[in-house]
Amino acid sequence: MSAPAGDTIAAIATPPGRGGVGIVRISGPGAAGIARSALGRVPEPRMATLATFRDPQGQPVDQGLALFFPGPRSYTGEDLLEFQGHGGPVVMDRVLTACLGHGCRLARPGEFTQRAFLNDRMDLAQAEAVADLIDAGSAAAARGALRTLEGALSRRTEALAEALTVLRSHVEAALDFPEEELDLLADTAVGDRLEHLREELQQLLEGAGQGRLLQEGAHLVIAGRPNAGKSSLLNRLADRETAIVTAIPGTTRDVLREHLSLDGLPLHLVDTAGLHASEDPVEQEGMRRAWTEMERADVILLVVDATAGEGEAEAAIRARLDPALPVITLLNKIDRLPDPPREYGEDRIPISALTGEGMDRLKARIRDLLHYHGKEEGLFTARRRHLDALERMQTHLEAARGHLQAGVAPELLAEELRLAQEALGEITGRVTNEDLLGRIFADFCIGK
Ligand SMILES: Nc1nc2c(ncn2[C@@H]2O[C@H](COP(=O)(O)OP(=O)(O)OP(=O)(O)O)[C@@H](O)[C@H]2O)c(=O)[nH]1
Numbered sequence: 001m002s003a004p005a006g007d008t009i010a011a012i013a014t015p016p017g018r019g020g021v022g023i024v025r026i027s028g029p030g031a032a033g034i035a036r037s038a039l040g041r042v043p044e045p046r047m048a049t050l051a052t053f054r055d056p057q058g059q060p061v062d063q064g065l066a067l068f069f070p071g072p073r074s075y076t077g078e079d080l081l082e083f084q085g086h087g088g089p090v091v092m093d094r095v096l097t098a099c100l101g102h103g104c105r106l107a108r109p110g111e112f113t114q115r116a117f118l119n120d121r122m123d124l125a126q127a128e129a130v131a132d133l134i135d136a137g138s139a140a141a142a143r144g145a146l147r148t149l150e151g152a153l154s155r156r157t158e159a160l161a162e163a164l165t166v167l168r169s170h171v172e173a174a175l176d177f178p179e180e181e182l183d184l185l186a187d188t189a190v191g192d193r194l195e196h197l198r199e200e201l202q203q204l205l206e207g208a209g210q211g212r213l214l215q216e217g218a219h220l221v222i223a224g225r226p227n228a229g230k231s232s233l234l235n236r237l238a239d240r241e242t243a244i245v246t247a248i249p250g251t252t253r254d255v256l257r258e259h260l261s262l263d264g265l266p267l268h269l270v271d272t273a274g275l276h277a278s279e280d281p282v283e284q285e286g287m288r289r290a291w292t293e294m295e296r297a298d299v300i301l302l303v304v305d306a307t308a309g310e311g312e313a314e315a316a317i318r319a320r321l322d323p324a325l326p327v328i329t330l331l332n333k334i335d336r337l338p339d340p341p342r343e344y345g346e347d348r349i350p351i352s353a354l355t356g357e358g359m360d361r362l363k364a365r366i367r368d369l370l371h372y373h374g375k376e377e378g379l380f381t382a383r384r385r386h387l388d389a390l391e392r393m394q395t396h397l398e399a400a401r402g403h404l405q406a407g408v409a410p411e412l413l414a415e416e417l418r419l420a421q422e423a424l425g426e427i428t429g430r431v432t433n434e435d436l437l438g439r440i441f442a443d444f445c446i447g448k
């Protein structure tokens with residue numbers, strides 16, 4: 001895929017506000033011309049050059065370092081000019097306005113990276129990793145995103161694509177030479193290759209699943225009856241007094257969020273309104289929101305007041321939950337029990353949000369459930385989109401396997417393999433469409 005001969009774009013690449021340095025980036029065929037008019041000359045390629053930046057009337061706007069990267073060996077693959085000036089919002093704004101006057105337009109969010117993708121400087125998974133690195137919620141997530149940027153996901157995807165191409169060429173040969181068809185399909189090489197491919201895919205799916213968790217973080221929703229101690233648990237896990245805690249049932253009405261890191265894994269912890277039968281419209285709305293959160297949770301922390309025990313309220317909550325959703329039941333307030341339970345099941349943990357007892361066990365269980373063991377070596381970030389593509393590929397490989405086992409209709413087998421390849425191609429962007437690109441790059445910040 002090659003980029004259309006684009007126009008020239010400019011943006012402030014540094015965050016808004018005051019800072020020691022502010023950077024304006026310019027990319028496109030007009031970058032060298034803008035350097036000539038604004039700086040008086042095109043800086044030596046890749047050499048930091050002290051320069052005065054002037055507006056189209058020749059008035060100085062700022063003084064700083066200019067860098068010029070001729071295409072295609074630049075971030076975007078086009079001629080790229082970077083001006084590092086004084087990082088004040090007014091100065092930066094004036095530099096940008098001057099750029100526009102010299103003949104370019106404002107860049108859209110992610111447009112520099114989009115050009116890098118269109119000019120084959122990086123594939124789509126790597127382009128997404130740029131945004132994920134910027135947005136990383138923990139050090140582990142940042143390291144994972146860097147690995148993806150360096151090609152950890154792309155290389156494995158390409159290896160899979162190559163194996164699939166070889167398999168397809170075997171099957172397509174069978175279609176081209178029908179007289180040898182039965183032989184080729186009966187050939188164990190096709191079956192063996194397909195098996196091997198399924199195994200490799202399974203491994204990549206597992207890696208990508210962990211990667212998605214690392215990138216997005218896991219959603220843990222705290223639910224339970226009023227006064228069970230949900231907000232106390234949120235405060236305890238977050239290690240700060242985020243939520244209001246009182247002895248009055250119905251204290252929490254809105255959804256409250258805390259972000260924390262569990263050995264490098266980003267967690268989104270959500271506190272919700274107590275669930276019970278209520279006619280109060282405010283409480284009803286709170287409960288509706290609680291259920292919305294619970295429906296998109298990765299794990300539910302069901303808090304039970306151990307001094308009252310589990311009852312109908314909890315049974316009603318359990319009945320409404322997706323049976324596939326992991327639930328950890330937390331028997332809270334054990335500090336108030338004269339004889340606190342010593343036995344516990346892995347998904348039934350006695351705790352005290354007040355004293356902090358049981359928190360280590362709870363954290364260990366969360367790590368287990370999420371298959372995360374704090375060992376992020378080799379982990380790379382991935383997105384839901386990548387997992388979707390891999391899952392679709394898996395469906396097509398299963399269908400292909402069915403056709404192969406049935407031993408008839410090699411066309412159907414070939415078609416499933418073609419669809420599998422198409423799904424896989426979406427990850428690196430070999431197969432793509434405007435819609436998808438628009439959605440991906442719109443999430444970027446301006447200037448990247
Ligand atoms: N002794 C003891 N009291 C607790 C514990 N956890 C919570 N409490 C008390 O229980 C009461 C309710 O706690 P909250 O954290 O507000 O309970 P909640 O589930 O968020 O309540 P709602 O938001 O009203 O549904 C407060 O008085 C807390 O101090 C605990 O582990 N031990």
Ligand SMILES: [K+]
Binds near residue numbers: 226245247249251
């Ligand atoms: K309360």
Ligand SMILES: [Mg+2]
Binds near residue numbers: 230232252272
């Ligand atoms: Mg509460």
